[in-house]
Each structure stands twice: as C-alpha cells, then as structure tokens.
Amino acid sequence: QKEVEQNSGPLSVPEGAIASLNCTYSDRVSQSFFWYRQYSGKSPELIMSIYSNGDKEDGRFTAQLNKASQYVSLLIRDSQPSDSATYLCAGGNTGKLIFGQGTTLQVKP
Amino acid sequence: EAGVAQSPRYKIIEKRQSVAFWCNPISGHATLYWYQQILGQGPKLLIQFQNNGVVDDSQLPKDRFSAERLKGVDSTLKIQPAKLEDSAVYLCASSLVGGNSNQPQHFGDGTRLSIL
Numbered sequence: 167q168k169e170v171e172q173n174s175g176p177l178s179v180p181e182g183a184i185a186s187l188n189c190t191y192s193d194r195v196s197q198s199f200f201w202y203r204q205y206s207g208k209s210p211e212l213i214m215s216i217y218s219n220g221d222k223e224d225g226r227f228t229a230q231l232n233k234a235s236q237y238v239s240l241l242i243r244d245s246q247p248s249d250s251a252t253y254l255c256a257g258g259n260t261g262k263l264i265f266g267q268g269t270t271l272q273v274k275p
Numbered sequence: 276e277a278g279v280a281q282s283p284r285y286k287i288i289e290k291r292q293s294v295a296f297w298c299n300p301i302s303g304h305a306t307l308y309w310y311q312q313i314l315g316q317g318p319k320l321l322i323q324f325q326n327n328g329v330v331d332d333s334q335l336p337k338d339r340f341s342a343e344r345l346k347g348v349d350s351t352l353k354i355q356p357a358k359l360e361d362s363a364v365y366l367c368a369s370s371l372v373g374g375n376s377n378q379p380q381h382f383g384d385g386t387r388l389s390i391l
Contacts, residue, residue, distance in 0.1 A: 174315075198377035209366055209382040210318065217377075254317050258377030261306065262331055265317030 172266035185242040195257030199238045202254040245273045279383035287389045293355035300369030310366040362390045
C-alpha cells in the first residue's frame, strides 16, 4: 500500500456542484494532513490543514479526517471553473510530508 | 511577506551536464525542503534541512545529487551528472519549524528542468 493514495481522476463536476476529493493513508502517515491545490505549471498552494478527527471548514472548503478509517477528504461547495486544478493530499509524520499523486478536478461551466 | 524564491525558473541541459538550483526561504523559516515532482506525480522529498543541518536525505540520489544550506538561510541543489530521468520540476519549500511538528509548508514557483 502506498503511504498516501489518491484517485488520479479526472473528477468532473458541473459548476455550482459539490466536488468531493478523497485520500487514504497508511499507518506511517498519521499526525497531520494538508490539502494543496496545484494549477497546471504552477507550484502547490496550501488550502487546508487538519490535525484532528472531524470536519474543518474554511469558506467553500471543508476538510474531513477519519483516523479510524484512515481517510481524509476535501469538499468544495459551489464549485467554480477556477477551482479546476490538481488537488494534492499530503500526510505528515515527524516533520516530513508525504504526498499523494493528486486528483485532477474539472469544473465544467 | 515575501514567499519562497527560486531560480532559475527553467533550465535545459544535455545529459551528463551539471546544473544547480537556488532557493531562498520565507524569512524566519527554519526548515527548508527540496522536492522533485515528475509530471503526473506528487512531489517527492529529496532533502530536508533544519537550519543548516540535514534532517532527512534518505531519498536523495547521493551519487549525483548534492545540496547545502551553509548559513541556515538559502540553499542550493546540484545535479552532476544529469540523467534523462532527472527531467522534472524541482520545488523548494519552507516551514516555520520542523522536527516533530508538522507545520504547513509553503512552496516556491519551482525550476522546470529538461534533460536532452
């Protein structure tokens, strides 16, 4: 099992819909989790961090962490074409981040 | 607040040549990371510095890659000699602290390296 796994997609949703991005992780990655957005040809940009079980909301974004099931998700409400990008899930352990391969999101007008 | 600065943005070299990348982290950030991102993959950590000491270089191909952060601020990553498989984007990131604390990492714009 990879340490951090994501479905590469693409995930296609219509404008205004909720986009749901998922990530699973192994026992080696357990302390904290981050979601980064990466536009084509650009560097990763941090959009959410989550450290404990439950939900964390920030504007249109909600991160969810379930340590018992070892998954973390990102919900994007009212998706916009400008949200079209690759979303990277990263898990942290002892100061090191391990990234998944990313999920490409396409929001169609 | 100025972000992580990297240069050059693009580099094209032939295989077996050498290349160097430079990174200046966000002011006050003690921890600096170099990542390699191959097209279609997530970033892979090459080396992590805490101030001017190496914390983790387990995935750095030490026969050809080297990195230093002599004064605990800016850093250089070198590849010598380059191979075709080194074609990738090299990302530098920094965070406020490292060690056992998982602080968010902030990335520079990266250097896109093409090997001919």
